[in-house]
Amino acid sequence: MTPYLPFARPEIDEQTIAAVGDVLRSGWITSGPQVLRFEQALSARFGGRPVRAFTSATAALEVALDLAGVGPGDEVVVPAMTFVASANVVLRAGARAVLVDVDLDSRNTDAARIEAALTPRTRAIMPVHFAGLPVDLAPVYALAKRRGLRVIEDAAHAMGAAYGERAIGAQGDLVAFSFHPNKNITSIEGGALSFADPAEVERAERLRFHGIRKLAGAEIEVEEPGGKFNLPDVCATIGLAQLAHLERFNARRRELARRYFEHLRGLEHVRLPAADRPGHSWHLFAPLVDFQKAGTTRGAFIEAMHARGIGVGVHYPALHLFAAYRRLGYRPGDFPNAEMIGARTVTLPLFTRMSDADLHKVCSAMTDILREESNGRA
Numbered sequence: 001m002t003p004y005l006p007f008a009r010p011e012i013d014e015q016t017i018a019a020v021g022d023v024l025r026s027g028w029i030t031s032g033p034q035v036l037r038f039e040q041a042l043s044a045r046f047g048g049r050p051v052r053a054f055t056s057a058t059a060a061l062e063v064a065l066d067l068a069g070v071g072p073g074d075e076v077v078v079p080a081m082t083f084v085a086s087a088n089v090v091l092r093a094g095a096r097a098v099l100v101d102v103d104l105d106s107r108n109t110d111a112a113r114i115e116a117a118l119t120p121r122t123r124a125i126m127p128v129h130f131a132g133l134p135v136d137l138a139p140v141y142a143l144a145k146r147r148g149l150r151v152i153e154d155a156a157h158a159m160g161a162a163y164g165e166r167a168i169g170a171q172g173d174l175v176a177f178s179f180h181p182n183k184n185i186t187s188i189e190g191g192a193l194s195f196a197d198p199a200e201v202e203r204a205e206r207l208r209f210h211g212i213r214k215l216a217g218a219e220i221e222v223e224e225p226g227g228k229f230n231l232p233d234v235c236a237t238i239g240l241a242q243l244a245h246l247e248r249f250n251a252r253r254r255e256l257a258r259r260y261f262e263h264l265r266g267l268e269h270v271r272l273p274a275a276d277r278p279g280h281s282w283h284l285f286a287p288l289v290d291f292q293k294a295g296t297t298r299g300a301f302i303e304a305m306h307a308r309g310i311g312v313g314v315h316y317p318a319l320h321l322f323a324a325y326r327r328l329g330y331r332p333g334d335f336p337n338a339e340m341i342g343a344r345t346v347t348l349p350l351f352t353r354m355s356d357a358d359l360h361k362v363c364s365a366m367t368d369i370l371r372e373e374s375n376g377r378a
Contacts, residue, residue, distance in 0.1 A: 005361065006311040008182035011249070011352045016241040023237050031209075034233035038240050042192055045243070047170040050195045052204055053236060057156040057178035057191035059229035061089045063207045064174040064193055065124070067200050068150035070095050074123040076152075079109040080319045080338035082128040086154050087319055095123070096328065099320050101335040104288075105274040107131060111139035124150040129158035129168060131315075132184070132253075132281030133274060137163050137172065144173075152176065156191075159184045160250040162279035169194040179239055184253065184283055185246055187239030190231050252352045253282035256359055260285050260348065263363035269294040269370060271344075286315050288344035294370050298346065301369060308365045313347035 023029055035053050042051040054060040070076055072094035078087045080099040087097035100113040107130035114125055125144055127135040135153075144151045153168070155161070156178035161168045169175045172194075179190035195201055206213055211226030231239075242249075257276060264270060264287065271288040291298050302312045318338040320330035332339065348362055 004309050004311065005349050005354070005358055006351075007313045007347050007349045009351045009353065010181045010186045011245070012186075012238065013241070016238055019237050019241060020234055023233050029234050030232045031230040031236075032233045034236040034240065035231050038187075038231075038236035038243075039192075041240055041243055042169075042194070045169070045246075046167060046194050049170060050198050050201045051169075051192050052195075052201060052208065053187075053231040053239075054191045054193060054208055054229045055231055056180070056189055056229075057154070057176050058085045058089060059208065059227065060176035060191040060193040061085065061126075061152065061154065062092065062227065063204050063229065064152045064176055065089055065093045065095075066207055067174065067204060068124045068152060070123045070150075073121060075119060075121045076124045076126055077114050077117050077122060078126045078319075079128050079130075080335040081107050081130065081316065081341050082154065082319065083156070083316055084319060084322060085156075086126060086128055087325070090126075091324070096121075097319075097325070098122070099325070099330060099335060099338075101337050102130070102341070103274075104337045104340065105271075106133055107273070107286075107341060108133060108135045110136060111143045114140065115143055118147060118149075122147070122149060124152055126152045126154055128154040128156075129161060130284075131273065131286060132157045132159075132161050132283040133277060134158065134161050134163040134168055134279050141172070150174070156180075156183070157283035158281055159283075160246050161281035164279075168279075172196065174200075179235075179242075184249055184281055185239065185242035187231065187235040187242070190235045190239055249352045250281050253350060254280070256350055256354060257282045257285050259356065259359050260350075260363070263360070264366070267367055267370065270366075282350065284315055284347055285350045286313075286345050286347045288341060289346055289370070290344060296370075298344070301346065304369045305362075305365055308361075310362055310365055311349060314345060315347045316342065316345070318342035 074095040075098045076090045078097045079102050081102045090097040100117045102109045151173040153175040158168045175194040177192045179187040207226040208229040211222045211224050213221045269290045305312045
């Protein structure tokens with residue numbers, strides 16, 4: 001039987017597995033020396049900026065919103081095309097997620113769309129680097145400076161990405177990363193927050209662990225409630241090992257993306273994502289398929305790919321169509337590009353140990369299925 005090809009699979013070597021065993025045998029498996037090493041390694045990658053690890057990018061975003069002073073009555077501008085966590089954390093802070101549309105090919109929003117959505121209640125802007133393609137940050141930060149706003153970059157897709165000559169995370173205000181198993185590097189579950197202002201680090205540390213501040217003599221103080229977002233050493237050990245391979249991982253992702261463009265360019269009813277640009281980390285490869293014109297549905301297409309042993313994802317449904325956001329007053333038609341992306345997107349396999357033969361199998365299957373459906377309709 002031909003092995004099933006998922007749309008994502010982490011690459012974890014035996015050396016990493018052995019290192020996890022060492023941590024388990026050490027007796028110190030929650031936050032400890034390995035988390036500190038992981039944070040230091042991330043900081044070095046980000047030009048010496050302070051970095052703190054969290055249990056997820058979602059947790060990092062929650063803390064970032066708290067640091068930015070976002071609370072009830074405030075608004076945060078969020079793209080309508082992103083994973084729902086980006087906006088959920090805003091609602092959980094008691095604020096309103098003000099959604100904006102995105103570009104159809106890059107899937108990113110921009111300063112013009114953001115500015116049009118600003119109100120006197122806007123406290124922060126949350127650009128999302130979709131699929132690892134950096135947002136055009138200079139105009140966004142210029143806007144934020146003019147309007148006195150915080151910028152919280154959702155860089156969950158962007159580990160190893162760069163804007164200009166500098167890494168995402170080495171610049172900007174507050175920048176959150178994800179190390180989920182389908183990301184460019186993984187720590188099983190995990191995330192990180194990169195800080196421009198070192199003065200905010202101590203408070204972030206308290207917020208990720210119950211609000212506790214340690215005093216002399218083993219005493220503690222709690223001045224405000226915090227969460228429980230501290231990363232275990234087991235996870236940090238995996239993250240450290242993964243970080244050492246980041247350049248190789250991303251180089252392979254870029255090569256696979258290049259081959260997807262070669263194979264799929266010109267395929268009828270398929271719109272490819274924005275072409276490779278400097279700094280793209282290629283977390284996802286997600287073309288848009290006009291299923292109606294192809295004479296099929298996305299569900300039928302995914303089932304047909306699955307029947308051929310190929311996993312396909314959907315990244316993502318448009319945010320404003322979820323019930324939680326319809327209750328805020330959003331309606332179909334509010335964000336046409338996000339809506340079209342949400343209806344037509346399919347996420348093709350993209351991971352470091354995927355072979356050229358695997359990619360050819362995906363492209364051949366996709367081509368055959370769409371042509372069969374189009375011919376059948378004709």
